[in-house]
């Protein structure tokens with residue numbers, strides 16, 4: 001049985017990434033807001049666009065702390081950010097949704113989201129993904145590293161030096177694999193299941209433009225930053 005050991009530099013890498021991940025988190029208040037009041041479809045749409053805009057800004061800051069990211073070609077850095085922002089938003093939403101909450105809160109949150117103005121057809125894939133993330137009971141290191149792996153996806157559109165991105169991603173995959181073995185010894189498939197969520201995440205993210213343009217509001221106003229990132233307007 002191979003003795004899995006996280007090296008000193010891998011520990012340092014995880015520390016840097018997790019601290020940046022926790023520092024660059026948009027306030028949890030979106031869940032609190034949704035639990036406090038019932039909002040109209042217009043207010044919910046505005047809340048989402050505000051939250052998503054601030055999350056993109058936070059994502060840019062977070063990537064600066066990913067070891068090696070700033071050494072990538074500048075245009076490739078932009079391509080990776082543009083290519084992963086929607087997935088990072090859904091992954092963050094899933095992580096917020098999966099947070100341990102007092103009894104009944106998650107049900108209220110789900111209800112509020114179901115009635116927020118999103119078209120019915122997207123509810124199932126969205127909540128299936130949120131619940132499949134919840135079932136993993138990820139620790140914060142796993143959440144931070146999974147987000148990092150999503151950002152460091154080599155085959156995003158317009159990435160020129162895919163090998164350079166692949167090398168960075170492999171560094172993160174290696175330490176995440178070891179952490180999963182150490183954190184979930186009873187579940188040898190845990191790491192594979194974690195990566196399998198990224199496939200579900202990519203599929204869900206394909207719907208994002210339709211989810212936004214079909215939101216039950218008269219006028220779909222997006223911020224300039226979201227027009228850059230989302231395939232809308």
Ligand SMILES: O=C(NC1CCCCC1)[C@H]([C@@H]1CCCCO1)n1c(-c2ccc(Cl)cc2)nc2cc(F)c(Cl)cc21
Pocket residue numbers: 026030031032034044045047048051052055089090092093094096097098109112113116118208211212
């Ligand atoms: O604001 C949201 N998510 C932010 C985005 C940046 C990172 C932090 C979370 C939205 C809310 C949903 C209600 C209406 C207002 O938007 N949201 C989405 C969501 C995201 C994309 C689309 Cl197209 C549809 C819904 N899923 C959520 C799950 C949750 F648990 C919570 Cl608290 C909120 C969630």
